[in-house]
Amino acid sequence: MAHESSYVPGNVVEKWIDDRLPIIRWSKEHLMDYPTPKNLNYWWTFGAILAFMLGVQIVTGIILAMHYTPHVSLAFDSVEHIRRDVNGGRIIQAVHATGASMFFAAVYIHMFRGLYFGSYKAPREILWILGVLLFVLMVTTAFMGYVLPWGQMSFWAATVITNILGAIPVLGTPILELLRGGFAVDNATLNRFFSLHYLLPFIIAAVVALHIWALHVPGNNNPIGVEVKSSRETVPFHPYYTMKDLFAIIVFCIPFAWFVFFAPDILGHPDNYIMANSQVTPAHIVPEWYFLPFYAILRAIDFNILFIDSKLGGVIFFAGAILVLFFVPWLDTSKVRSGTFRPVFKWFYWLFVANFVFLTWLGSAPAEGIYVLLSKIATAYYFIYFIIVLPLLGRFETPRPLPTSITESVLAKHKAPAAAQPVAASTSH
């Protein structure tokens, strides 16, 4: 969606800067004029919400790091020190801790939006892949962050999850020991996790920059999945989407604030208020809610597959559940992007969503009895959706007729007052 730059330096200083580092020109093009389809719905505001959340986490995290002590005998108390004695500390800490949950809630909605509207299809494959990479980085960062308060769940989650890596043949044990900095989760683990937890968000920010770059080359997908045909189908990003996104961010902040101020611990586990103790194993070791679907997949593989034992099998499926996302652009063979025009796809898609929620629940259930069987079924569908349903649907499904353009679809929506006056991006400023 290349477009002519409309930037004209306003004065000599701007002209001088523009000749040397055209950063103002660049900002105007990408942060203001960027042509955005005018028919985006509110599901598209989650990109901005995620950028906002990354900012919130980085700012609160930097402040927390000023008061936190990464040492096994001091970490737990230093977090309590923040909650009790640091000015505003209770709120900053709660924003950071519940912020992780809100961040994941937003990223899941963002990803499911992409899956429904086919936002990963050509020419947006790299955009999607960078997104999956961001998700992997987020998972890693959140996991390491959860270890830092050094409560019982912190410690045991670190133990269980790092143990997973030990299942990798040959390299498993060296990787495990490198990650832990020893044979068991201890002070060295806490120190390196703190260091990496501080580093990764900045890598995330860099990949976000690439993600947005990859977005700005082909431009946004949109709810009907038909490419923009003319500039009349777009509006400049500012003020139309800056204001809409800001509205969405503020609405998103309401439940966020609800948790921060009225129930800051409801999304966590009471056991994390008990200091880490390697001699006492909690009755249930449960990860944070946002990891539960993948935790359920990990535990579902409790049988050996040929020469692969169940532990390694679990790791393969666990990793596969995320890795498969990288290949979605090629697994989905349908030429139609938007799920709106795919009658059969819709059923499988909503079943996939329900199945994902079901996996979340299974991840929190004890690994016994009926839950084990249900986990296997749900895990199977997770993979069937990507590996069998998406490739075959493209061949056998007859999509509903697509509107020829965004304009046509918009006009159809407003049939009654159809005397629509055309709105062009160029007239709005």
Place this chain on the structure above:
Amino acid sequence: MIKTKSIIGALLVSILFAAAPAAAQEGHATPEIHKEAWSFAGPFGTYDRNQLQRGFQVFKEVCSSCHSARLMAFRNLGEKGGPEFTEGQVKALAAEYEINDPDAEGGKRPGIAADRWPSPFANDQEARDANGGALPPDFSVLAKARGTTQPFPWWILNYFTAYSEGGPDYIHALLNGYVDPPPHGAEVPEGKHYNTYFPGHALGMAPPLSDGAVTYEEGETGSVPLTVDQYSRDVASFMMWMAEPHLVARKEAGFQVIAFLLVFAGLMYLVKRKLWSRVEH
């Protein structure tokens, strides 16, 4: 059509996501713990100063002989939103205690307001030796380290009522949950005590409270019953304050923040609508 469908879908997703962690704890053998009415529950909750002072008295006279509270400083007892003892009371109270201080002559000195609450035992091993092998947990954040579970679908409501009083509910239930002699068929090892609400039912702690064990001062609000039920409510409230000393300030700030966000969201919606009214979308 797609909109309604997706909204329903999203709602379902968010409800079930939010609900999942609670589901984790289903299936314990202990009976469901009743939700008590606490003055500090809900968005407008505040601590009852008199109750915290009574709770502190129970803690000081009964619990603190075995349980430590290493994160609580004497000065906290005088802070706003807590028991709010006067500065003089806090200083006098602190001076009653001897604090280990290697810099002081003889290694001990009288406490000052800035000192932390002295622990009854020098270390965990001593605490175990004095308590039949069981370690009395530290009280500092204990009220948040315990919780309750509700059966499906009632736990979904917790996210909408901001239910955060699982700890006090559990503590209250536990203190009133002793059954002596144990119910028929229950085996309780030597030195343990049957408690309905303790996981496994065999609790190392003997019933710590009995009716009339602590004598409250007569206040202007009239007399408070000297019963185990009353003591346990008071001490559970005090423990919640100890674990969450800034709860009141936090909730007050929350009310302002949410009111601000609602107004701001309303204004931004008008901005957005006005702006987009020029665009057919």
